[in-house]
Amino acid sequence: AAPIALISGMSRASRNGIIVKTGTTIEKLALAKSVAFDKTGTITNGQLSVDQVLPVSGIEPTWLLQLAASAEQQSSHILARSLVKASEVEALQSIETLKEVTGAGVIATLTSGQTVRVGQYQFVTTQTNQIIQEQTAVYVSIDGRYAGQITFMDHLRSEAPTTMEKLHQLGITNLMMLTGDQATTAAQIAKQVGIDEVHAGCLPVDKIYLIEKIPLAQRPVIMVGDGVNDAPSLASADVGIAMGAHGATAASESADVVILKDDLDRVSRAVLIARDTMRIAQ
Ligand code: ADP
Numbered sequence: 624a625a626p627i628a629l630i631s632g633m634s635r636a637s638r639n640g641i642i643v644k645t646g647t648t649i650e651k652l653a654l655a656k657s658v659a660f661d662k663t664g665t666i667t668n669g670q671l672s673v674d675q676v677l678p679v680s681g682i683e684p685t686w687l688l689q690l691a692a693s694a695e696q697q698s699s700h701i702l703a704r705s706l707v708k709a710s711e712v713e714a715l716q717s718i719e720t721l722k723e724v725t726g727a728g729v730i731a732t733l734t735s736g737q738t739v740r741v742g743q744y745q746f747v748t749t750q751t752n753q754i755i756q757e758q759t760a761v762y763v764s765i766d767g768r769y770a771g772q773i774t775f776m777d778h779l780r781s782e783a784p785t786t787m788e789k790l791h792q793l794g795i796t797n798l799m800m801l802t803g804d805q806a807t808t809a810a811q812i813a814k815q816v817g818i819d820e821v822h823a824g825c826l827p828v829d830k831i832y833l834i835e836k837i838p839l840a841q842r843p844v845i846m847v848g849d850g851v852n853d854a855p856s857l858a859s860a861d862v863g864i865a866m867g868a869h870g871a872t873a874a875s876e877s878a879d880v881v882i883l884k885d886d887l888d889r890v891s892r893a894v895l896i897a898r899d900t901m902r903i904a905q
């Protein structure tokens with residue numbers, strides 16, 4: 624399409640809180656056949672709160688929370704932020720050494736000398752019987768020993784089912800969820816919003832692989848995400864859309880489109896505006 628038409632489409636999008644960085648993105652958005660969604664913070668609202676602290680016997684719940692929050696104090700992950708919020712911040716231990724594995728968790732050595740791992744089940748432990756399947760959770764180990772889990776309350780974005788419905792109405796029926804969370808939680812959320820294809824337990828590289836595997840006949844593919852862990856898959860999709868209402872993030876930087884309103888339904892609106900733009904441009 625003529626550059627001028629694309630520019631007017633971009634400006635209409637921006638009046639709707641949808642920042643489209645380049646004109647060619649409008650063309651791809653208009654033709655999109657698949658959408659992949661991240662779960663936590665994208666389909667759910669990301670206003671997580673700690674629900675239950677469940678240590679193994681011999682460990683106090685408040686102690687487990689303090690250690691986990693201490694290890695997580697420098698992480699920007701939304702689970703990390705809500706752990707710190709739930710703890711007594713002034714009683715946190717300092718970190719001596721820290722390693723964060725994006726999309727999996729953190730390994731921190733604290734001033735007490737203890738090494739604490741917090742994150743995805745597979746990242747923290749090889750024990751098989753500790754998963755509480757129904758909820759988003761982090762797992763904790765202390766000096767290599769499994770120490771317990773902390774569960775979170777997370778809520779669907781109220782507009783999420785409508786978004787999926789509108790995409791269906793637009794003829795975009797290939798919808799999927801790519802999440803680092805565990806399978807049962809993922810399946811539950813997917814069912815509530817109306818997504819059939821779910822991939823759980825994904826690391827950032829798995830999300831890239833799943834995006835790249837999508838056949839040509841089902842492209843262009845849009846990926847929608849919010850976190851640091853989504854930055855690589857946003858970049859590998861034909862159109863990466865970042866939910867950017869909470870400020871500039873790694874996701875916003877790697878994305879082709881940034882949604883500035885805290886509203887998932889801007890995804891379907893972006894497609895609508897793009898299609899309108901292309902029609903006018905013909
Ligand atoms: P989603 O893909 O649904 O947005 P994430 O990839 O952000 O979810 O996180 C997936 C899982 O990885 C979380 O449920 C958590 O167990 C773990 N995780 C990732 N980073 C961290 C971290 N910094 N602290 C704790 N857990 C983490």
Ligand code: MG
Nearest residue numbers: 661663664850
């Ligand atoms: Mg996320």
